[in-house]
Amino acid sequence: MSERRTVLRAAALGGVGLGLSAATPAAAATGRGPRIAILLYDGLTALDAVGPYEVLSRVPDASVFTVAKRAGQLRTDTGVLGLVADRSLRQVGHADVLLIPGAGNRGVIAAMDDAETLDWVRRIHRRTTWTTSVCTGALILGAAGLLTGVPATTYWASRTYLRDTFGAVLTEGRFVESGKIITAAGVSAGIDMALHLAAKLAGDRVAQALQLAVEYDPAPPFDTGSPDKAGPELQALALQLLEAAAR
C-alpha cells in the first residue's frame, strides 16, 4: 500500500497523478488569517453553508469553524442530513467573518424567534470585517435589526417579507454588498458570494484559483434558476417541492 501511495504522490508531482498534491505547498495556517464563523442551526439549508465553506476554508491562513446554540449534531431542513457544529455560541466571542445560512420556514422562524441567537449575531457583528448571509439567512440579520434601510437581498420567495418586515432595501444581484454586510440570494448564490469574499480577503488571484479548485464552471442543463426565468408555474411547483420535503 505504501508503494501505491508513493506512486500516486510521485505521479502527482509529475502532473499526471491525482493532481491534488502541490509541488510547493503554501504555508500552513498560521493563525494570522481571518477567523470565519459559520452559524449552524436546526433546520438550516445545507448548501447555504457548505457552498461558501468549500471556498472560504481554502483562503490562505483562514480558520473556518462552525458554531451553533449547542455544539454537536443538528439536522437540516429535509431532516435527512446531519451536520456537526464544533462550537457553541458561548464559546465564540469574535469572528472576522460571520456567515449565516438560510433555512426553510421552520428553521428560520425558530432562529428569528431566538433571543440568544440574535444577541450573539449582534455582538459578533460589532467587530466583524464582514457580516454575511445566504438565502433566508438575511431574515436572521433582519430580525437582529441589522438590515433597516440597508440594501440587501435574500431568497427569491422571501424578498417581499425581508423588505416589509425588516425594512431592508431590496436590491438586485446574486449578492449585495452594503458596507460590511453582504447578503446573497438563494442557496447556490452563496458560492458566488464566497468567491467575491475570498477576493476581498486574499485578492483576485486567490479567488480565481479557488473557483478552479471547486471547478465552478457552471453549466446547468436548464435555465430556470431565477424566478423571472422560471415563471409563475415553476415558482409554485418549486415551493410545493420544498414544502413536501420539509421536516
Place this chain on the structure above:
Amino acid sequence: MSERRTVLRAAALGGVGLGLSAATPAAAATGRGPRIAILLYDGLTALDAVGPYEVLSRVPDASVFTVAKRAGQLRTDTGVLGLVADRSLRQVGHADVLLIPGAGNRGVIAAMDDAETLDWVRRIHRRTTWTTSVCTGALILGAAGLLTGVPATTYWASRTYLRDTFGAVLTEGRFVESGKIITAAGVSAGIDMALHLAAKLAGDRVAQALQLAVEYDPAPPFDTGSPDKAGPELQALALQLLEAAAR
C-alpha cells in the same frame, strides 16, 4: 409566538411571506420513490455530496440517506467540517441511485484501498438504476472496476490518472452519462449532474423547479472555473491552496 407564526403562514399564502410554504403541498413521501444513497467517507469534499443532496432530496417521493463504513460523525478533507452518516454499509443492501462524492488525496486513496467499500460499491451497483460520482469519486468507481472502457470524467486534475489507472475513456463535459453510470467533473459539477438526474427520475418540469428551488442562476465574479480558462499558473495555485488546507 403562535400569533407571529400564523402571520407568517398567512402572509406566505398571500404571496408576501417567507414564500417557503406552498398553498397545496405535494403528497408526502410514500416510500414508492427512488432510494438514493449518498456514500460518505472520512476526508470527503463536502460540496461534492451536499450539492446533489440539496437537489435530489426534493425529488418527489425520493428517500435520500447517507451511508458510510460506520454510521456516525466523520470529517471532511479540510478537517473543519463534520457530517453525519446515518447508516453503515452493512445496513444498506440496495439503492436505486448511488452517489459517490470525491475527496482530497488522503480520503480518496484510503477509499480506493478499502476492500469493504469497493465490495459494497460493486454490490450496490448491480441493481442500481443510476450509479453516479462527483469529482474524484470517479476514482472510487474506477478502483471498483466499473469504469474500464467506460466514457467518464472526474476532477480536472485527476483526469489523466483516471484514464491511466482504470482505463476510463476521458470525455468532455460537466457530467458524462454512459449507460447507467454518470460521472461529474469537479466539486460544483455535482449540482449540474443532479439536475440532469432529477429530470431522469421525475421529468424536466420537476428538475426545472428544483433549479429554482436552489436559485441556481450562477453568476461567478470570475471566469476561471475550468483548467483551460484558468491557465497553468492558476492551476498550480489551486493545487497549492488545496494542499495547504488539507488535513
